[in-house]
Amino acid sequence: MIKKTLKILKRIMIGILSIVAAVTLVGVTFVNVSPQFGAGSSEASLDRIRKSPNFLNGSFKNQEKTLQNTGFKWSTIPKFFTNGDNKVPSSKLPQVKLSKAYFNNKPQQPRITWFGHSTLFVEMEGMNIFIDPMLGEVPAPHPLLGNPRFNKELPISIENLPEIDLVLISHDHYDHLDYGSIQQLKNKVKQFYVPLGIKAHLTKWGIDATKIKEFDWWDSKTLNNIEFVSTPARHFSGRGFTRNNTLWTSWVLKSENNSIFFSGDSGYGKHFKEIGKKYGPFDFAMMECGQYNEQWAHIHMTPEETIQASVDIQAKTMMPIHWGAFKLALHEWTDPIERSLKKAQELNVQMATPIIGEAIVVDSNYPSSKWWIKN
Secondary structure (H helix, E strand, C coil): CHHHHHHHHHHHHHHHHHHHHHHHHHHHHHHHHCHHHCCCCCHHHHHHHHHCCCEECCEECCCCCCCCCCCCCHHHHHHHHCCCCCCCCCCCCCECCCCHHHHHCCCCCCEEEECCCCCEEEEECCEEEEECCCCCCCCCCCHHHCCCCCCCCCCCCHHHCCCEEEEECCCCCCCCCCHHHHHHHHHHEEEEEEECCCHHHHHHCCCCHHHEEEECCCCEEEECCEEEEEECCCCCCCCCCCCCCCCCCEEEEECCCCEEEECCCCCCCCHHHHHHHHHCCECEEEEECCCCCHHHCCCCCCHHHHHHHHHHCCECEEEEECCCCCCCCCCCCCHHHHHHHHHHHHCCCEECCCCECCEEECCCCCCCCCHHHHC
């Protein structure tokens, strides 16, 4: 009887191990053959990466101690697979539909158009600048591995977008650097400015290496009278099985007449005051506000921290981004905007609350409707 039981247990164990091995094999194969995961840097890029003061012991580091896990709870895992508790909108979000003609009429001041999440089209000094153009349906390497966009349609189709002078990338996570979007956009784009290490992804995806410039923190380049500065953020990076082999960054866009800040993804930290001291004040700032949780408190900001960071960088007006498009955390989908608006009122911070696709013209009357309350 004991021998028979042992044989059964042995068969069960072999079966479990076989399933695990098969799943692992499929996963490894998927990562290795799928272009969505990008590529490792060339030797020339690696030489520069290794010389970076932000690259230590084989990976990029933050300016201050940063944990990706600040209190993991097994009990929350099932909640990621449900849409209850108002984690997604109950109906389609309001959205301004744009036409080709929209981009032909250039205002004198910079104009910013939000596509949801952290995707922003900036028109400044005659340039078309697309920041983190994630235009895909799912922020994941495969449709089955992520939650779909709240609105299936974009404010304007990719084919109707104008020629793009410059694409800025903050880091290589799927909700900011999307393979499908880059494939559809690449023939419209003149240049790409990216953090260290991301050039390899883009060249694998068919983009000419001469069109790509990599930046370390505090690197800058002036293009068409705009100084573009790669400034620190407090986050991490990685596609596939790797972590922190590419850099993450925020961006300063500074001309003689205007100054704009884009936070990228970032936890709250001392870098905001440093950026404000060096490049502030800013006329307008797009600040990460969404997808936060106490379990990863160092790498994303709470709404209250977002407003404080806006004060730190000396932003005259800010708008919350990294919300309104995808479910990547456990909070209610309206929580970021409601909490940040409350804190902004407490600290006397001017906030813009545009509908997706609505024009934001710097130093004009900023959108201020509470459009999310209707859903």
